[in-house]
Amino acid sequence: MILIIANATLTIMPMRARRAPACRLLAVTFDVGCCAGDMTKNIIAAVYETHGNPADVLRIETQPWPKARPGEAVVQVRAAPINPADLNAIEGKYPVQPALPATPGFEGAGVIVDLGPEVTNVAIGALVILPHNIGTWREAVSVKADELVAVPPEIEPAQAAMLKINPMTAWRLLHDYVELKRGDWLIQNAANSAAGRAVIQIAHDLGYKTLNVVRRAELIAELRADGGDVVLVDSEALRDEVKNATSGAPIRLGLNAVGGESALRLANCLAPGSTMVTFGAMSLQPLKIPNGLLIFKDLRFRGIWINKWYDNATMQERMEAFRQLFEMAKRGLLKAKVEKVYPLSEVNAAVAHAAQGKRSGKIIFEFNDL
Incomplete structure (x- = not known):
């Protein structure tokens, strides 16, 4: 943080921080249907090749079904919200910038449908919160298995997809x-x-x-x-x-x-x-x-930047915080309000909606079974 003292005023300007890893999986399994591990399918993903107005620069692209390499799990995304940070990243105004072309989406949840070699700590069928900065606005993604956080079955995917950033930030604000x-x-x-x-x-x-x-x-x-x-x-x-x-x-x-x-x-x-x-x-x-x-x-x-908290926290600290959030969500005491759900195919309309003021809740993507 930069402190500039001028005359009788102290000006605090924003600072940039570094990227943080996500968290580890806890084993909970769900029925994934017949799509698990079907590598003959293609998926769609939102992609941008240049920075700019999200509604103008985003497009939908068809991609091959992701492969699970050693230590990885393929997750079929079930829900992903649109956060201000997502729009800022597309505009080129966020501290963490992926190489272009890129798929946006800092937050999301999905179901494990395939496992790569050397993965023994996770199960196909687990509903999980996805890692940060992997680009969640796509139908499926391959990620490191030990960077996933499993979700109790009482919590629906849409709510799970919105737990990692805002509720965790709120939890830290009230405890740290x-x-x-x-x-x-x-x-x-x-x-x-x-x-x-x-x-x-x-x-x-x-x-x-x-x-x-x-x-x-x-x-x-x-x-x-x-x-x-x-x-x-x-x-x-x-x-x-x-x-x-x-x-x-x-x-x-x-x-x-x-x-x-x-x-x-x-x-x-x-x-x-x-x-x-x-x-x-x-x-x-x-x-x-x-x-x-x-x-x-x-x-x-x-x-506070929640990315940095994830970076500095021990695995035990992360899991304890998630446990508390999960317990509140299971009791119906922690629930994010949703204004509208969009399919990914309508990504341009969705980001335009998310950029508007005077909304009453989140704009999210929900994905059908593949």
Whole structure:
């Protein structure tokens, strides 16, 4: 992270991080039907050869059925969401860039249908979360078997496909920076985003109270129904509204996914000695913090990129976090909202839809059995 002190303002600009590996498989099996290991089939995949507007540069390409080499498993993809990072990567604006031509998709889930030699720790029929950065917008893919995370059978593929990035980010935000207790308050902007909704659901289960800042009043009732304790529309009066809503209770954790003026208003709501964690920059504006918030309030500013957490975490830490997320999902307490499902053949319409504002949920691809 680069800190630039100019006059009386501290500017925090985004940083680039390195790619992280995914996680290991746990054995759970499902019926895959008659398609398993059928290498006579072709698949379709979304491909881009140049960076640009995703709706303009993406095309559908027919490819051979993937082969499982030693240590690999072939996974038939069942669902894959469209995340902002996917669109940024296609545009050429993301820190991790594959060689072109490339298939996009940082997240997805599918069923193992074939195993290569030397694979003994996984089973055909396992529903698994796919590794990061392998390009999930395709019907099938061959991956290293020990980079897969098996999913309990109670969780449907579409929800499994959306667990690895946003819910895991939310889990880390609530566990790694401030030790909160039941009844403690936290505040976040972009509360209607996928990560923001996951924060609401996880915090509610843990007994934390959430102040949720949004840009549109029509989201208030929806986020309250999801478990948000207080939902406020962002404005210059935010600090006073927060104080009234909490009866002046201290807020020791702020979660920033917007940057710019929204982040500054969030920081002004925090108690002395508190921490703000930035995990997104939706406004595309730098985070400008007056020096007084550092000198007189001793605020701490941190950042998280979930790729880097996967890179640094031990296998035990990853699996324990997934176990917790799986348990919540099985109980119906952690569920990503979906606005529309598209077939991969409509990839251009899907990414155009995903790029629009004022959505009520994720845009995802779902795949039929091959």
